[in-house]
Amino acid sequence: MESYAEASTIPLAFTTAAIPLLAANPVGAGLNPTFDPKINFEGEPALVIAGGTSVGQFAIQIYKYLKFNPIIVYASSKHTTYLTQTLGATHVVDRSTIPLDNLPEEVKRITKDKPVKNIYVAQVFTPDATEKSEDGSPDADAEANGKKVYGVFASPSIEPNREFGLEMWKRLPELVKDGIIKVTRVELLPGGLAAVSDALPRFMNGGVSGVKLVFNPQEVA
Ligand SMILES: NC(=O)c1ccc[n+]([C@@H]2O[C@H](COP(=O)([O-])OP(=O)(O)OC[C@H]3O[C@@H](n4cnc5c(N)ncnc54)[C@H](OP(=O)(O)O)[C@@H]3O)[C@@H](O)[C@H]2O)c1
Structure with missing residues (x-):
């Protein structure tokens, strides 16, 4: 990691991937709440839907770590090259040619x-989306089908995330230093906070792809 801009991409996006995957039940799926290096899911398949998002990129790296x-x-x-060679995905199913409905077939x-048995979904909402629920409340339909869904409100310092959050902040520097967790690619934009509103239409229209836009709030236009 080389800059504060890169470092700024970690807290929210990493936490959004880590809490539902790693934290103990019922907060998360409990895959490795203590970051025990002996935990090993070799041979178990995992799927990340919307893996090009920042949170999806961290989910890929967590699955690789496990x-x-x-x-x-x-x-x-x-x-594909970045997701496989840098982050550790083994297969990329192209969302521009394979509709979501055909994904199960491709995965099989x-x-x-x-x-x-393990799927991480980064919900991405397009400008025409009308509904959004990502507060960690259980998905009744999925649970009725025998699935367990862990949503997240990605603040590691509030309950019920606090116990895992403390462990996570203790372990994360080492994981980043050892290159196990890599930061998201960034595009540093000039103009400070005043420039955020200019960048929003680009973001809303799908013009931000595989990078995080970063602004230095102390800069003035
Ligand atoms: N619950 C929480 O506490 C919490 C915290 C943080 C974020 N979030 C949510 O998590 C989601 C992801 O956040 P983020 O910051 O990681 O996003 P991001 O990196 O800004 O997402 C941009 C990426 O989304 C991908 N994308 C756009 N439409 C897609 C679609 N229909 N299917 C699959 N991928 C699509 C694009 O991929 P391509 O490059 O392939 O076009 C683009 O690279 C957002 O909805 C955000 O609100 C929730």
């Missing part, structure tokens, strides 16, 4: 029908 294999990512194929082909 040794899931294969790690299948649903994202734009233009990110890759896993040779082995069930995928």
